[in-house]
Amino acid sequence: MNKRFQILSLLFLGFSQIAFSQIKDEKLILDRKREPEVKKIEKKKTSIEAEKNYPPQEKSANPPSYEITNVPASSDFKTSVIQGEDISPKFDGEYxxxxxxxxxxxxxKILADGNISTKLESGMEVxxxxxxLSTQGLKKVYDWNSQQNSGNVGLYVNSYGEKGKFSMNADYGLNDYNYYGIYALNxxxxxxxxxxxxxxxxxxxxxxxxxxxxxxxVRVKSSFLSDHFGAKENQAEILVNLSKHGVALPKMDEVNFNADLGLNLETVKTDFDVLDKNSSQYVNATLAPKITFFKGKSYLMIGSDFSFLNAKNSSLILAGEEKNSKTYWFPNAELQFAAADEFKFYAGINGGLKLNSYADLLEENPYLVSDQELRATETKYKFYFGLRGDIDQNIKYDFSAGxxxxxxxxxxxxxxxFNNxxxxNRPAFDYANTFSAVYDNGTVSEAKASVQYFPLANLALNAELKFEKYNLDNYENIFNKPLVKVSLGGKYAMLDKKLNLGAKAIFATDQTTNSFEVSNVGINPNILVTSENKNDKVGGFADLNLSAEYKVHKxxxxxxxGNNVLNTxxxxxxxxKVLGxxxxxxxxxxF
Structure with missing residues (x-):
């Protein structure tokens, strides 16, 4: 591993002036001459824009938010994809x-990707x-099928009226793949x-x-998911934000007051059709009031979240349907003291309730068995503090701990x-090759760092680090989460932006997992005997990715x-195992 890290460091230095644009949540810097803004580029143009900056002068009171994006390794076997976003790096607002x-x-590997839109006379954009993306998989590594195919088709409408902006999109996504990770059986x-x-x-x-x-x-979200084993899930959510911003306080010069009230209603209904046939339905209503005092770029926000959760669960191993209702209160406050643009200290506390859906879990781990116990994760509280700022509009940084x-x-x-x-005649998920969600109570200590450097108008460099340490009540180790993850990236445009180059390097430490050994050396040779190792390791990695695009004609x-070019x-x-x-x-x- 040390040798790989040395090679990677040398290669990254050599590509420190190039760009990479296929990572899922890439950052876009809009014109270095203005104050840089950290924004997320959504995977597709069909994504609803949720930026509160139109018109700019009316939304500029909102404080900027700097966050470290959790970027998946681009050469993961499933996620080694070129996203629907334009692959070439972008350094201005042109799209x-x-x-x-x-x-x-x-x-x-076969890629097909496109986007088409037009503006109507009414000003509406459709x-x-x-x-x-398709890949044949690792034919030389596995004797069985590891092919994967994924696709999305979407339609969208954007309309800019006199009083507001309306967006709507519909998207169909297909993921066709295999549970190829067999290690315990032969x-x-x-x-x-x-x-x-x-x-x-x-x-x-x-x-x-x-x-x-x-x-x-006002936002409305809905989705429907089904899978090969008969699982069905419906999600729906409506969010309404009420606010009164920019209210001047009497006898307090240069101090403005914002009042906000968030109303959120979310429901998730999931039914599985194999094994224990778990079924669940959650309805969560949240009321989130907050008040914010601004003076320049310093502010104090004080608020609370009140959640009412209603849950229904059933399965073959439960005597009947379990019902539960509970009310939660969560703190929400943040203070930022802006000594200067270069140094902004902030600290706060927050909490909340997150409904875990089958669809969301599959986004993180597609190799789940089609029968999951779904619960809501409660963050009782999270304290955090940090320092962020912009130095001469060339360096943007954010350091925090919590x-x-x-x-x-x-x-x-x-x-x-599942059967010994x-x-x-085993189903696809019964080779000790799938995963299930498990839950535990505990604490998490974390540290994050994000730095972006813009030495030239057409050159952007960035580095991100995330450290997470969990202490659980029942499990000795948390499974399948690395302690440290680091990414280094750069993008560079040259030859009057005809040639765009990029690089992204990703490092991760070992992660603990459980695993199984299977044998038939027991009393009955027709019965397989398994033993569990709760302290197995999945090794860390160093992954280097490169990209280049040359505009022959406009x-x-x-x-x-090039993904995983070190062949890790x-x-x-x-x-x-990932693709090489x-x-x-x-x-x-x-066009």
Whole structure:
């Protein structure tokens, strides 16, 4: 590993002036001559824009938010994808809506990606988006099928009226893949069925009033998910923000007052059709009042969250349906003291309730068995403090640390065999190759650091670090979460922005997991015997990714992407090895 780190460091120094743009939550710096803003580029153009800066002068009272983005390793076997966003780095506000790109690479990788939109005479914008990625998987590593395919198709509408902005989108996503991470058994057949497939439809709507006078914005979210094993899940959420901003306080010069009230109603209903056939329905209503005092760039925010949770759960192992209702209160406060633009100290406390859905869990770990016990995670409180600032508009930084108390903290454990018979026609999830959500109460200590450096108008460098240490009540170690994760990146445009280059390096430490050994050396040779290791390790990794795009013509570009170019042999979860060094090339047509 040390040798890989040395090679990676040298390569990263060599690419310190290049750009990388395929990471999922990449940051976009809008024109270095202005004060840099940290923004997230959503995966697709179909995503609803939730930025409170239109018109800028009416929304500028909101303090900026700097957050460290949790970026997945781009060469993960499943997440080694080029997102629907334009692959070339961007250094200004220009965005090419209408394009189509196609590429091919090793491991049988095929990419097709496009976006088209148009503005109508009424000023309304309508568009569509498509994204497809396929790979044949690790044929030389596994005797069984490890192929994966994913695709999204979306439609969206944006309308800018006299009083506010309206957005609506509909998206269909398909993920067709295999539970290929078999490590405990030695299947005799190469054509075993390991197939899993999920379908998800999402419909979202958003209305943002330009002024913050009483009704600020309204958001509606909904989704429906199904999978290959008969699981079904419905989610719906409505959020309403009421506010009165920019109220001057008498006898207090330069002090403004904001009042906000958030109303949120969320429901999740999930039914599974295999194994224990868990079924759950959660309804959560939240009331979140807060008041904020501003003076310059310093502010004090004081608020609370009140949640009422109603839960219904049932399964084959429960005597009947369990019902539970509970009311929660969470603190919410933050203070920022801005000594100067370069030094802004902040500290606060918050908490909240998070409904864990099957769809959300699959985003983090797609190799879950299709039967999960779903609970709500409660962050009772989280204290944090930090320092952030902008130095000469060339360096943006944010350092913070925190400590929190959580109940029903979610993480993933590896599953044992569900049937121990030797001559058993096993379903796809019964090779000790899947995971389940588990919960425990405990505390978490964390530290985060994020630095962005803009030495030139067309050069951006960034570094991020995240440290998380968990102490649980019942489990000695938390499973499948690294202690430290680091990313280093850079992007550079040259030749009058005709050539865009990028790099992203990702490091992670070892993570603890449980695992199983299977044998048939017991009393009955027809029964498999398993033993569990609760202190197994999934090794850390160093992953380097490179990208390049050259604009041959204003409407035609060629690109090349290299993922995991160090050919690091690591795993995302126990048994799930990632693709090795990947090279993909293609063309893009803009119109």
């Amino acid at each position: 090419q809506n209408n394009y189509f790109q196609i590429g091919m690479g090793n491991y049988g 568009g569509g988006d498509v994204h497809f 299947p005799t057949s190469s054509d075993i069925d390991l197939k899993q497939k999920t379908n998800r439809i999402k419909v979202n709507g958003y209305y943002d009033f330009y002024s913050n006078d009483i009704l600020n914005d 400590f929190g108390k959580m109940n029903d903290l979610l993480f993933f454990k590896a599953n044992d065999l 018979n030797v001559d058993y 409407n035609f570009s060629i690109f090349a992407l 042999k690591y795993q995302t979860y126990k048994g799930y 060094a990947q090279i993909l090339g293609g063309v893009k047509i803009s």
